[in-house]
Amino acid sequence: MTDALGWRRKFGVIAPSTNTIVEPDFYRLSVPGVTAHFSRIHIRDQNMADDAGMDRLLAQIRAEIGAACERVLTCEPDYMVMGMSAETFWGGVEGNKEFVQQIHDITGLEVATGAEACRRALELFGARRVGVVTPYQPVGDENVVRFFGELGFAVAAIEGLRCPTAVSIAHVGEDELRRALLKVDSDDIDALIQCGTNLSMVRLADEAERWLGKPVIAINAATWWMALRDNGITDRIEGAGTLLREH
CATH class of the missing domain: 3.40.50.12500 (Rossmann fold)
Structure with missing residues (x-):
C-alpha cells in the first residue's frame, strides 16, 4: 500500500535532540507527496564551548545514532537524510564514507549527508x-x-x-x-x-x-536538494537558493 501523504517518498531523518532549525526547514521545503519523519538523538550534555566539549557532543551522537535509526525504520522510510552535519565532515572524505556506510548497514537505505x-x-x-x-x-x-x-x-x-x-x-x-x-x-x-x-x-x-x-x-537546503534529486524528484522550490530553484 502507498502512504497517503508520502506517496512519492518517505524520508527518515536523524537529528540531535537539541536541534530546533533543521526540522522546520525541511518541512518548509516540502513538496507534494514527500514527507520527512524525524528521529532524535538524545543529547544529554550539550556544552560545546571548547574542542573537548565538541568531541563529547560527537561521542554522544555516535553512541545514540544506531538506536535513532532503528526507531525511524519502524515507519518504513524509503531513504535516510542526516539532519546534522558535523559528524558527516569528521575524518575527512574517508570519515564521511565510513559514516554513510554505517547508516546504510543499519538501515539498508541510501543516505543524504550535508558533506x-x-x-x-x-x-x-x-x-x-x-x-x-x-x-x-x-x-x-x-x-x-x-x-x-x-x-x-x-x-x-x-x-x-x-x-x-x-x-x-x-x-x-x-x-x-x-x-x-x-x-x-x-x-x-x-x-x-x-x-x-x-x-x-x-x-x-x-x-x-x-x-x-x-x-x-x-547546508539544510543542500541536503534536502540531494535527497530529492537522488530520488528522482525534480520539483523546484523558491526562496531557498539557486540549488533548489534551478537545479
Whole structure:
C-alpha cells in the first residue's frame, strides 16, 4: 500500500535532540507527496564551548545514532537524510564514507549527508575556492577544511562562530550570519558554504546570492536538494537558493 501523504517518498531523518532549525526547514521545503519523519538523538550534555566539549557532543551522537535509526525504520522510510552535519565532515572524505556506510548497514537505505551535498553543489557550480561559515569550535572547523581540501577545494576563509552549546546555535540571528558571510567573502571566492544544521541560514542564503552575485550554499537546503534529486524528484522550490530553484 502507498502512504497517503508520502506517496512519492518517505524520508527518515536523524537529528540531535537539541536541534530546533533543521526540522522546520525541511518541512518548509516540502513538496507534494514527500514527507520527512524525524528521529532524535538524545543529547544529554550539550556544552560545546571548547574542542573537548565538541568531541563529547560527537561521542554522544555516535553512541545514540544506531538506536535513532532503528526507531525511524519502524515507519518504513524509503531513504535516510542526516539532519546534522558535523559528524558527516569528521575524518575527512574517508570519515564521511565510513559514516554513510554505517547508516546504510543499519538501515539498508541510501543516505543524504550535508558533506556530500556540499561536494555535489560545489562541483555543479564549478567552484574551487570557497568561504565557509560554521557554528563550530576550532576542531570542527579543522575537519571541515580537511574534508574540502581532500576533495581538491580550497577553503580560503572560514569563520567558526564558536557557539557555546548545541541549543545556542539556533540563537544566532541574521545580522551575525550576514557579517560572517561578508567576512569570508572576497573577489576570488567562487562560493560560500554554511555548515551546521541548527543555524538558520536558508532564507538568508537565498537573499545573499543576489547581493553577493555567487552561490551561497545553506547546508539544510543542500541536503534536502540531494535527497530529492537522488530520488528522482525534480520539483523546484523558491526562496531557498539557486540549488533548489534551478537545479
